[in-house]
Amino acid sequence: MNDRVSSPMPSAWPVPTQPTVRRTAMKAWMEGMVYLLPSLLLFGVFLFYPLARTLYLSMFSTNYQGAPIRFVGWAHFAALFQDESFWHSVKTTFFFAALTVPTTVAIAFCLALLVHEKRKGIGIFRTLFASTMGMSVAVASIIWMFMYNPAIGIMNRLLSALGFPAVSWLLDPDTALYAVAIATIWMNIGFTFLLLLAGLQNIDPSLYESARIAGLSYWRQLWTVSVPLLSPTLFFVTTVSLIQALQTFGQIDFLTKGGPVDATNVFVYAIYREAFVNYQFGFASAQAIVLFVIIAAITFLQFRFAERKVHYQ
Amino acid sequence: MKTVRFVAYYGGLCICSALLLFPMVYALLMSFMDKADIFAGRLWPERWEWTNYQAAFKQAPLGSYLLNSLFVASVITIGRLIVSSLAAFAFVFLRFPGRDAWFYICIATMLVPWEATVIPNFLTVQQLGWTNHYFGLTIPFWAMAFGIFLLRQQFRQIPYELYEAARLSGIGNFRFFCHIALPLSKTGLVTLAVYSFLDAWNMYLWPLLVTSDDRVRTVQIGLKQLQTQEMANSWGVVMAAAVVAMLPTLVLLFVGQKQLRKGLMQGAIQ
CATH class of the missing domain: 1.10.3720.10 (MetI-like)
Incomplete structure (x- = not known):
């Protein structure tokens, strides 16, 4: 799909000692994550969490505030398909x-x-x-x-x-x-x-x-x-x-x-x-x-x- | 023969345009009619009246609805540009462990329809105290997989050698991002901006859920209010409000249509 996605780390450079490699990799990882963080955080809070939460809520009876009250398992789905x-x-x-x-x-x-x-x-x-x-x-x-x-x-x-x-x-x-x-x-x-x-x-x-x-x-x-x-x-x-x-x-x-x-x-x-x-x-x-x-x-x-x-x- | 074909071709185009635009023109004409004209079912106003527009701004807070929409759509657009371009930059230029995995997670978000998450999102926003607040109307929409892809495609047009050269001469990633990557990516950024603004301006379900107060209501929800309150006796006022609400996006579309067409293809298809 993207040639750059799968290409390895540049290998032509002089081989450094182990701890330096790890430290450089760590630094690169930290920096990369800083750029991804806003997206990942927002996806987490407003997409993946609510998706999981929807699945969770679907197995409960809820009150008017939407708080789960009683576990009902797949009963909602069973009722739905009927x-x-x-x-x-x-x-x-x-x-x-x-x-x-x-x-x-x-x-x-x-x-x-x-x-x-x-x-x-x-x-x-x-x-x-x-x-x-x-x-x-x-x-x-x-x-x-x-x-x-x-x-x-x-x-x-x-x-x-x-x-x-x-x-x-x-x-x-x-x-x-x-x-x-x-x-x-x-x-x-x-x-x-x-x-x-x-x-x-x-x-x-x-x-x-x-x-x-x-x-x-x-x-x-x-x-x-x-x-x-x-x-x-x-x-x-x-x-x-x-x-x-x-x-x-x-x-x-x-x-x-x-x-x-x-x-x-x-x-x-x-x-x-x-x-x-x-x-x-x-x-x-x-x-x-x-x-x-x-x-x-x-x-x-x-x-x-x-x-x-x-x-x- | 040639003239016949010319006339047939352009005549056909005009007929298609007229059919397609008819509802808009109809709304525009109605917005200038008084009640008698409307109830007589006229197509052309007997007398052109501005009163509907005055009423729309006076009886309903149409002005503040419009400002809210403008603000909300702008904040969503800007937020989306920043968040998406940062992520796209990491996916194209930075190399770090786990990057590909995160990329697939971003792809996976496209599988989830917004409506499937709307119930917990509503509850979250309510708990955060963000209902009737601009935070609740804007922040959930900043991250968007399509925006990341579109800008990723755009950034990939920048030669990687340029990035390497910049790095070697001591230019940091963030400086490269701000001063080289972004200025070279105007097409993608403008496309995403136009698309996001249209999308945000026209948003309906979410603002309907999280606003109950005229001070933060967007114009789409304002129209809904107006329609339920006024419809029975003053269609003209409602039409005037509808015309005002469609103007900004129509103007944006007229200006940005070509750009949008070229840019969307890049992100959507390739």
């Missing part, structure tokens, strides 16, 4: 990911293809296409909330102008998740577009040149040059979006609060509600551990895959 609403939230989350991730990547990919060649004024369009990246979840949610307003929002006015019946969008259990998904896709297009555009621009232009000389049409070029060479980026972007989708929270909190009748009760929102509304910290921790396992598995697979396919330039 709980229909848990499986419902798992299903909802993955369905939500299936709605948003492929669509976002596909739209962003088309947009990136449209503007990746250098032309006059193309910079403006690149910036505009990336602009939804500047939308926070709060701002985006407020705008879409109004657009979905059944009485005065633009969506229903558009539908009625086209001769379709009105839809209740966020208020109807059958449409709420789709409505949130549309808003999410819109929000995420910007960042996905930016990464895919960067990926396209990393492709060696001489390959296109050769393809053109070989007389390949635009579509053939797309399938023989762009898509294969972009596949690592596409894979990266897809897994990152998937992980992000599994962590969806803000849109739900703004737009639906998990409702109507749990139709949009995605995983992280369920954890939030369990912990910070119902104060069931132990039970919520068990759910958080499940989330950790799922996301760690996806991330791990991504690492393995990326390691094997390192033909980036």
Whole structure:
């Protein structure tokens, strides 16, 4: 991975006596640790400790302050896997990911293809296409909330102008998740577009040149040059979006609060509600551990895959 | 034929832009409408009004929300730059026992979603007395594996011979770090800064949990407050606040888009 990581200590220098070696090594270690200390300390306090603590809490009943009261072992997990609403939230989350991730990547990919060649004024369009990246979840949610307003929002006015019946969008259990998904896709297009555009621009232009000389049409070029060479980026972007989708929270909190009748009760929102509304910290921790396992598995697979396919330039 | 293609191409781009930007423009237009216009479902204001903006700043402490966000996002950004660049420097230039092991530990942090640690983190911050405090809003976000990788990639572009030469001529590690490594790494630093600022400005779940006081609330949580209080009768005010809240990040994105695109690729993919 990094040639410098595994290279040995410089050996060409005159061989010093044993204690000096040890003292130099000690000094080097101390100095190195000073540079790493801030990161390691913060990771320890705000990442590894809380992860271990979450696992610990997941085996306890807790009081309102989140202090463990009674050891229950794996009972929370057992209860969880029996709980229909848990499986419902798992299903909802993955369905939500299936709605948003492929669509976002596909739209962003088309947009990136449209503007990746250098032309006059193309910079403006690149910036505009990336602009939804500047939308926070709060701002985006407020705008879409109004657009979905059944009485005065633009969506229903558009539908009625086209001769379709009105839809209740966020208020109807059958449409709420789709409505949130549309808003999410819109929000995420910007960042996905930016990464895919960067990926396209990393492709060696001489390959296109050769393809053109070989007389390949635009579509053939797309399938023989762009898509294969972009596949690592596409894979990266897809897994990152998937992980992000599994962590969806803000849109739900703004737009639906998990409702109507749990139709949009995605995983992280369920954890939030369990912990910070119902104060069931132990039970919520068990759910958080499940989330950790799922996301760690996806991330791990991504690492393995990326390691094997390192033909980036 | 050529003109047809030209028009079709740029026409297509304009249509895509219009569709994509529509929600933002819609919000902007609404923020200038009075109640009657909004409830009539108009697209274009009959009369352009600034009153919504005045109300957003007067009825709600939008100004202090904005300052809080600006402060919190800046502190997170600066902290992240310092913490990440120190670690990245050690991973690239320093040689000491156990370094590789620490590096893998930093990689391992990417396996852990923030949401899986949020419950104990909330309890920790509460015990430290950091709720409703800038410490609680910023310090947990200083260390970030992605930042370390991005800057590590950047530092690796500096020839190691340069480091060796500097060492031989008696320049200490910290001086090399401050005076040579950092100035040569502007691309990476700017990328991480833009990314971190956007990320921090838009943060939602954590500030929602650890703030209950208007004096420290960030603008995202302020919007949530405003939405729950005002939505029923004054959409215009809420939209005005939303427009104000999205301006800083939009401007930053317009300025830094190119930089971000080039720099992110370096850290994320290579």
